Amino acid sequence: MDTVKYLLADDALPTHWYNLQADLPEALPAVLHPATGKPIAESDLTPLFAKALIDQEFSRERWIEIPDAVRSILLQWRCTPLYRARRLEQVLDTPAKIFYKYEGVSPSGSHKPNTAVPQAYYNQAEGIRKIATETGAGQWGSSLAMACQIFGLECLVYMVKVSYNQKPYRRALMEAYGGQCIASPSDTTDSGRAILSKDPDCTGSLGIAISEAVEVAAKNPDTRYCLGSVLNHVMLHQTIIGLEAQSQMQMAGDYPDVIVGCTGGGSNYAGICFPFLGEQLRGGKKVRLLAVEPAACPTLTKGPLAYDYGDTAKLTPLVKMHTLGSGFVPAGFHSGGLRYHGMAPMVSHVVGCGYSDARAINQLECFSAGLTFARAEGILPAPEATHAVAGAVQEALRCKAEGRSETILFNLCGHGHFDMQAYMDYQAGKLVDYAYPEAEIAMALAGLPQV
Amino acid sequence: MDTVKYLLADDALPTHWYNLQADLPEALPAVLHPATGKPIAESDLTPLFAKALIDQEFSRERWIEIPDAVRSILLQWRCTPLYRARRLEQVLDTPAKIFYKYEGVSPSGSHKPNTAVPQAYYNQAEGIRKIATETGAGQWGSSLAMACQIFGLECLVYMVKVSYNQKPYRRALMEAYGGQCIASPSDTTDSGRAILSKDPDCTGSLGIAISEAVEVAAKNPDTRYCLGSVLNHVMLHQTIIGLEAQSQMQMAGDYPDVIVGCTGGGSNYAGICFPFLGEQLRGGKKVRLLAVEPAACPTLTKGPLAYDYGDTAKLTPLVKMHTLGSGFVPAGFHSGGLRYHGMAPMVSHVVGCGYSDARAINQLECFSAGLTFARAEGILPAPEATHAVAGAVQEALRCKAEGRSETILFNLCGHGHFDMQAYMDYQAGKLVDYAYPEAEIAMALAGLPQV
Numbered sequence: 048m049d050t051v052k053y054l055l056a057d058d059a060l061p062t063h064w065y066n067l068q069a070d071l072p073e074a075l076p077a078v079l080h081p082a083t084g085k086p087i088a089e090s091d092l093t094p095l096f097a098k099a100l101i102d103q104e105f106s107r108e109r110w111i112e113i114p115d116a117v118r119s120i121l122l123q124w125r126c127t128p129l130y131r132a133r134r135l136e137q138v139l140d141t142p143a144k145i146f147y148k149y150e151g152v153s154p155s156g157s158h159k160p161n162t163a164v165p166q167a168y169y170n171q172a173e174g175i176r177k178i179a180t181e182t183g184a185g186q187w188g189s190s191l192a193m194a195c196q197i198f199g200l201e202c203l204v205y206m207v208k209v210s211y212n213q214k215p216y217r218r219a220l221m222e223a224y225g226g227q228c229i230a231s232p233s234d235t236t237d238s239g240r241a242i243l244s245k246d247p248d249c250t251g252s253l254g255i256a257i258s259e260a261v262e263v264a265a266k267n268p269d270t271r272y273c274l275g276s277v278l279n280h281v282m283l284h285q286t287i288i289g290l291e292a293q294s295q296m297q298m299a300g301d302y303p304d305v306i307v308g309c310t311g312g313g314s315n316y317a318g319i320c321f322p323f324l325g326e327q328l329r330g331g332k333k334v335r336l337l338a339v340e341p342a343a344c345p346t347l348t349k350g351p352l353a354y355d356y357g358d359t360a361k362l363t364p365l366v367k368m369h370t371l372g373s374g375f376v377p378a379g380f381h382s383g384g385l386r387y388h389g390m391a392p393m394v395s396h397v398v399g400c401g402y403s404d405a406r407a408i409n410q411l412e413c414f415s416a417g418l419t420f421a422r423a424e425g426i427l428p429a430p431e432a433t434h435a436v437a438g439a440v441q442e443a444l445r446c447k448a449e450g451r452s453e454t455i456l457f458n459l460c461g462h463g464h465f466d467m468q469a470y471m472d473y474q475a476g477k478l479v480d481y482a483y484p485e486a487e488i489a490m491a492l493a494g495l496p497q498v
Numbered sequence: 499m500d501t502v503k504y505l506l507a508d509d510a511l512p513t514h515w516y517n518l519q520a521d522l523p524e525a526l527p528a529v530l531h532p533a534t535g536k537p538i539a540e541s542d543l544t545p546l547f548a549k550a551l552i553d554q555e556f557s558r559e560r561w562i563e564i565p566d567a568v569r570s571i572l573l574q575w576r577c578t579p580l581y582r583a584r585r586l587e588q589v590l591d592t593p594a595k596i597f598y599k600y601e602g603v604s605p606s607g608s609h610k611p612n613t614a615v616p617q618a619y620y621n622q623a624e625g626i627r628k629i630a631t632e633t634g635a636g637q638w639g640s641s642l643a644m645a646c647q648i649f650g651l652e653c654l655v656y657m658v659k660v661s662y663n664q665k666p667y668r669r670a671l672m673e674a675y676g677g678q679c680i681a682s683p684s685d686t687t688d689s690g691r692a693i694l695s696k697d698p699d700c701t702g703s704l705g706i707a708i709s710e711a712v713e714v715a716a717k718n719p720d721t722r723y724c725l726g727s728v729l730n731h732v733m734l735h736q737t738i739i740g741l742e743a744q745s746q747m748q749m750a751g752d753y754p755d756v757i758v759g760c761t762g763g764g765s766n767y768a769g770i771c772f773p774f775l776g777e778q779l780r781g782g783k784k785v786r787l788l789a790v791e792p793a794a795c796p797t798l799t800k801g802p803l804a805y806d807y808g809d810t811a812k813l814t815p816l817v818k819m820h821t822l823g824s825g826f827v828p829a830g831f832h833s834g835g836l837r838y839h840g841m842a843p844m845v846s847h848v849v850g851c852g853y854s855d856a857r858a859i860n861q862l863e864c865f866s867a868g869l870t871f872a873r874a875e876g877i878l879p880a881p882e883a884t885h886a887v888a889g890a891v892q893e894a895l896r897c898k899a900e901g902r903s904e905t906i907l908f909n910l911c912g913h914g915h916f917d918m919q920a921y922m923d924y925q926a927g928k929l930v931d932y933a934y935p936e937a938e939i940a941m942a943l944a945g946l947p948q949v
Contacts, residue, residue, distance in 0.1 A: 220918060427671065471666065
C-alpha cells in the first residue's frame with residue numbers, strides 16, 4: 048500500500064501566524080486581576096511575560112508576522128509532513144479518508160517547539176536572561192530547554208513530581224539541553240513550601256508547578272515566565288500546524304469534514320483547528336471540530352465554563368475557561384498525559400460557542416488505538432496523541448456504520464519514544480480506566496472563585 | 499543563526515541502490531563454507547536468506563533497482579534532510595564547513611529501516627511467513643519488527659540479554675510493532691542452551707544472538723534469517739543515504755573533503771561513504787573516509803583482517819573481516835553501542851585497501867561531543883551516532899589548528915530518545931573510559947579459525 052505524503056517546500060512555511068480572535072463574532076471574555084476582580088491591563092503582565100508576547104495575547108489582528116529568526120529555526124524540521132493513513136483505513140475497513148499531520152519530527156519529538164522557539168526569541172530580544180516554566184510529562188520543558196539553549200537563555204523547569212520520579216528521561220533531555228529541572232512542589236518557592244508543609248508527600252500537579260514558576264519570575268527582574276499551552280499567544284504560535292495543513296489538504300485536492308485534536312491545555316488542537324475554523328467564520332466551508340480529552344481529566348466535558356485561576360496558589364489572573372477547579376490533581380495511574388485542570392480560554396470559548404464538539408475517551412481505548420495506528424502506519428504516537436488517534440478511529444468507524452466517505456484530519460502531535468513505560472504497562476494489562484468521579488468534580492468546583 | 503537545510507523532493511528518492519562491488523579494483527575475498535573451508539555457493543545460503551537477497555549479496559552489478567513497493571514505504575520519511583551545522587561550526591570556532599545527514603526521522607528513529615523494509619519485502623514476496631533476527635540495543639530489532647508488521651510477517655528477535663534487561667524500551671517498541679522479543683542466550687535454541695549450561699549468568703553478545711536466530715531459521719522451512727548489518731546486501735540497501743547526500747551536496751554547491759561514519763557492523767558508514775567512494779573509483783573527486791569505532795570495541799583499529807565466523811556458535815560462513823574473534827564479549831559498562839566483534843567484509847576490505855581511515859574514540863569524548871551537538875543543533879544523537887559526531891568534531895578542530903576550510907560530512911544515523919539512561923549516566927559522572935586490553939585481544943585472536 049503506497050505511502051501518500053504531502054510535503055511542502057521550505058518557502059511554503061507560513062510567514063504569519065493566524066489569530067482567531069480577529070474572526071470570532073463574540074469576543075473572548077475579559078481576563079480579570081486576581082486581587083481586584085477587574086479586567087487586567089497589559090501592564091499587569093509585564094513582570095511575567097515578554098512585551099511582544101503580551102501584545103500577541105491581546106491582539107485582534109488577523110495575521111501576525113513570524114520573525115525571520117523564528118522561521119529560520121523552525122525550518123530545521125518544518126514544514127512537517129501530512130500523510131494519508133491508507134494502511135489504517137484498510138485495517139479499519141472504512142470508507143472514510145483519514146489524513147494526519149505529523150509533528151513528531153521536531154528535535155524534541157512534539158509540537159511544543161512551535162511556541163518554545165518564538166517565546167525564547169522574544170524574551171532574548173527584550174534582554175531577558177532567564178526563563179522559568181513548568182512541565183508535566185516533559186514535552187514542553189524539553190522543548191523550551193532546547194529553544195533557550197539556541198537563544199542563549201537559562202531555563203529553569205518545575206516538573207510535576209510524580210513525572211519527575213516516574214519519567215526521568217524527559218528530564219534527562221532537558222538537562223542534555225542545558226536546562227535545570229526541579230521536582231515540584233519544591234522548597235525553592237513560597238508556594239512550594241506552603242504545599243509541602245501541609246502535605247510533604249504531595250506528588251504535584253501542573254497547577255502547583257505553574258505557581259512555583261510564576262513566583263520565580265515575579266520575584267526576579269531578569270527572569271520571565273513561559274507557558275506551553277493555555278494562553279492566547281501559545282494558540283497563535285501553534286496555528287502554523289493548521290496553516291500548513293490547509294496547503295497540504297489543497298495539494299491532496301480534499302478538505303476535511305472533521306478535524307480531531309487531543310486537548311490538555313488545548314494548544315495542539317487549536318494549532319490544527321483554528322485556521323480551518325477561521326476560514327469557516329469568514330464564509331468558507333464548514334468543518335466539524337472534535338476535541339478529545341482523557342476521561343480521567345474531563346475538563347471540557349465535565350467542567351463548567353467559569354472564571355478560575357490558572358494555578359493552584361492562585362497567583363495567576365482569572366480566566367474564563369472550562370475547568371475542574373484549580374485544586375484538581377489528576378489520578379496518578381492515568382498514563383495518557385493531558386492532565387491540566389483547565390482549558391485554554393480560546394478553546395473553551397470555541398467549544399462554548401458551539402463551534403466544536405468535545406469528547407472524553409478512556410485510556411485503554413486510546414492505547415489500543417495507538418497500537419493499531421503504530422502497526423498500520425509505523426509511527427508510535429505519544430500517549431497524548433493517542434487520544435486524537437482514538438477520536439479519529441471512532442469517526443472512521445462511524446463513517447463505516449453510516450456508509451459515508453468523509454474526510455477526517457487529525458493532529459499526531461508527537462511520537463511515543465519517551466513513553467514506552469506507558470505502552471509496556473498497557474501491554475502488560477497494568478493500566479485501568481478511570482473516569483474522574485462526579486462527586487469529586489462537584490467538590491472541586493464548589494471551590495471556584497466567586498466572580 | 500539560520501537553519502541551512504537541503505531537502506529533496508519525493509521524486510528525487512533514488513530508484514537504484516549503488517553496489518560498490520562493481521567498482522572495487524580488488525574483488526572481495528571469497529566467503530568460505532564453515533564445514534569445508536571452500537568458497538560457498540549461493541545455494542548454501544538458501545535455507546537462511548531470501549533468494550533475492552542472496553543474489554544481491556553476490557552481485558557485481560553497479561546499480562540494483564529498488565522495488566516500487568519498497569520505495570513507497572521508504573517515502574514515508576525519505577528523502578531525509580541534509581543540514582549544514584552552522585551553530586556547531588560557530589561553537590567550535592572552526593573554518594571547516596560541517597554537513598550532516600539526519601537518519602533519525604524514520605519511525606523507529608534510526609537508519610535501520612532502510613534495509614529492514616527491503617528485507618521484509620523480499621521475504622514476503624518469496625512466501626516466507628516468519629523472520630528470525632538478533633539485536634543489540636534494539637535499533638535493528640525494532641526497525642525489522644515495524645517492517646515485518648507492514649508486510650504481514652511474524653518477527654522473532656533475539657536480544658542481547660544485558661540490553662534486554664537494561665534497556666526495556668526498545669524491546670517495548672518491538673512488542674508495540676507486534677514483534678516477539680527473547681533475551682539471548684535463551685533456552686529456545688541448542689546454541690543458547692549450550693552457552694547457558696556453561697555459564698548460566700551469561701549476559702549475551704551479538705555473536706550469541708546471531709547463533710540463536712540463525713539456528714531457528716535453519717530449522718524451520720517457513721522462517722528465514724535477517725541481519726541488520728555486516729552483509730553486502732545490507733551495505734547495498736544503506737547506500738540510499740549516500741546517494742541522497744550526493745544530490746544534497748550538489749544543491750549546497752559543495753563536495754566533502756572528508757566523510758565520517760560510526761562503525762559497529764558498518765552499515766551506516768557504508769551507506770553514506772560508498773556512493774562517494776564509487777565516484778572516486780570511477781575517476782571522480784577523491785574523498786577521505788573516516789570510520790569511527792568505540793575504543794571499547796576496536797574492531798578496525800585493533801583487530802586483524804582475518805577469516806572468522808559471524809557468530810559465536812560458528813554456524814555462519816567464514817568471512818574475511820576485521821575481527822576481535824567471535825568469542826569477543828564487550829565490556830558491560832560500555833554505553834555507546836557498536837559492539838559487534840567483527841566488521842562488514844566490504845568495510846573491512848575498503849579499510850584494508852587503504853580507501854578509508856579508521857579511528858577509535860573513547861566513550862566520554864563521544865558523549866561530550868553528543869551534548870555539544872545537541873545544544874548547538876537541537877538534535878540529541880544516539881550514542882552510536884555520537885562516535886560520528888566526535889570524529890567530525892576532531893576533524894573540525896584539526897581544520898582550525900591547520901587553518902583549513904575543509905568540508906566535512908557525517909552521518910547522524912539516529913536520535914537518542916531511547917538512550918536517555920546513557921546520557922543520564924554520563925552527566926552523573928558514572929561512565930568511564932575503557933580501552934579493550936591488548937592481552938585480551940591477543941587471547942581472543944588466538945582462537946581465530948585456521949584457514
